[in-house]
Amino acid sequence: MNRLVTVAEMTLRELARRRGVLLLLLLMPLTFWLIRRDSHVGQSVRALLLGISWAVSTAALFATSAARELEPRLRLAGYRPHHLYLGRMLGLWVLGLAVSVPFFLLTVVDTTNLRYGGIAVAMLCCVLVAAPFGMVIGALLPREMEGTLLLLTVVAMQMLLDPASSGAKLTPFWSSREIATWAVDHTDGGYLSRGVLHAAVVTALLIVTVAGVFGVRLRRRRHLHHAPLV
Amino acid sequence: MNADEWLRVFAAELHQRRVAVDAARHVVAEAATHLREGGGDPWLVFGAPQAYAAAIVETIGTAPGPRPGPVRLHARGITKRYGRRTVLRDATLTVRAGQIAAVVGANGCGKSTFLRICAGLISPDAGEVTVSGRLGYCPQQGGTVDFLLPDEHFVLVGAGQRMARDPARRAGRAAARQLGWEAERDVLARHLSGGTRQKLNLTMSTLAEPDVLLLDEPYQGFDQGSYVNLWDQLVRLRDEGKAIVVVTHLLNQLDRVDVVLDLTPAHQGGRS
Incomplete structure (x- = not known):
């Protein structure tokens, strides 16, 4: 547990010292929200959620790529793969929640007659999905350029697809849109339960994928045998 | 390189050449005393620390290295x-x-x-x-x-x-x-x-x-x-x-x- 927490702490420390990154992490959702603010309130909330998702995924992608050289030596130093990926994910979740708090307060101040608990749940789902999603891309694509382009493609799909279409349900952040609809338009509880279920399934699938990729990349190689110390 | 730096490099050279610890300490102390009392640039007095260490090794020999283990x-x-x-x-x-x-x-x-x-x-x-x-x-x-x-x-x-x-x-x-x-x-x-x-x-x-x-x-x-x-x-x-x-x-x-x-x-x- 100590190893996992140490990785989480160092991930947070590293990201917290990148002031430019932090600023952009806040700027991205804010820009999305500002652009849609004059339209229907639901549009601005959905844009805000997408901005948070994109910001946290990007941070996760770059944090994963930056740690690529370090992780093998940490593995040799006694860490197991799950300490490394779960620790990093934990750090990113905490960061994502910290980024979300001011936007939640912004929503509370700026809007009326919303289900604010639903907005909080939607933001939580965004952060929950975004961290492992960015990590999967960072782990699968070793170069940041390719990873960023893939992330851009997925988020553009998310924005452009009709949320009612079956294809939209395959996008990672569909859950936040469903929950936001429940929170803003006061629709029936099915939206909330579908959204929460989608977020839980997608998060679980992404964590399993991250575990698989890290497990393969940081595995004990068959050619290396350990003899007892004489 | 000042005298202290020269002595440090000289000591490291003796250590690397496996001169016995006590003997190396004695030789370095002697060189330090000589420099302190006589003054002068150690490079002029003794030459390069590596060369002087090599000369010392020839004179007093080295400690037997530990036998390789398992x-x-x-x-x-x-x-x-x-x-x-x-x-x-x-x-x-x-x-x-x-x-x-x-x-x-x-x-x-x-x-x-x-x-x-x-x-x-x-x-x-x-x-x-x-x-x-x-x-x-x-x-x-x-x-x-x-x-x-x-x-x-x-x-x-x-x-x-x-x-x-x-x-x-x-x-x-x-x-x-x-x-x-x-x-x-x-x-x-x-x-x-x-x-x-x-x-x-x-x-x-x-x-x-x-x-x-x-x-x-x-x-x-x-x-x-x-x-x-x-x-x-x-x-x-x-x-x-x-x-x-x-x-x-x-x-x-x-x-x-x-x-x-x-x-x-x-x-x-x-x-x-």
Whole structure:
């Protein structure tokens, strides 16, 4: 547990010292929200959620790529793969929640007659999905350029697809849109339960994928045998 | 180089040449007294510290080196191909406790690849590696985190061995001091010079007290003093019974190692 927490702490420390990154992490959702603010309130909330998702995924992608050289030596130093990926994910979740708090307060101040608990749940789902999603891309694509382009493609799909279409349900952040609809338009509880279920399934699938990729990349190689110390 | 620096290098040279500890201390004290009482530039009085150390060794001899212990690393038949290109063919190396092995060869002959295979970071196409004890690895580049402090690196690596934070920091600073570096508390890794960053890299690899230490050109960016400190540290670790493998292209240091693996292909005049 100590190893996992140490990785989480160092991930947070590293990201917290990148002031430019932090600023952009806040700027991205804010820009999305500002652009849609004059339209229907639901549009601005959905844009805000997408901005948070994109910001946290990007941070996760770059944090994963930056740690690529370090992780093998940490593995040799006694860490197991799950300490490394779960620790990093934990750090990113905490960061994502910290980024979300001011936007939640912004929503509370700026809007009326919303289900604010639903907005909080939607933001939580965004952060929950975004961290492992960015990590999967960072782990699968070793170069940041390719990873960023893939992330851009997925988020553009998310924005452009009709949320009612079956294809939209395959996008990672569909859950936040469903929950936001429940929170803003006061629709029936099915939206909330579908959204929460989608977020839980997608998060679980992404964590399993991250575990698989890290497990393969940081595995004990068959050619290396350990003899007892004489 | 002032007198103190000269004496430090001279002492390190005597240590590396395995002069008995008491005898080395006596010789250095005599040289210091001579310089203090007679004054003058040590380079004019004694000459280069390396040459003077060599002359001392000829006169008083060296302490018998510790006998190599049990085998700590045995790599046999290592073959590695990238596409159609074979970078390693049937490479074999055995290193015992208390030995330093140098892996040498021309650029692109697979030295770093061999070391990464020994560390278990990549798989060979053929061959096996048997390691006895804990492995430590220092990569040629990377392996540090730009936005973390040296102390945080020590805590991070130490936690892998379940070390508490304070002991990890103390151990890291002590290991850094052996390399002539006082690990600054508030300087991010990205603001360290190339040589100092490499010292951090090296310190991280020795922090967990490995039995087998794999170093990939660990001296990049080092000045002369740091370079001497590095070899002093390696000899000290060897004398403590560690098995050390160093990828190096500085052939003039080979007289300080016990085993040499030359990975230069045979048609270019290589030998193993």
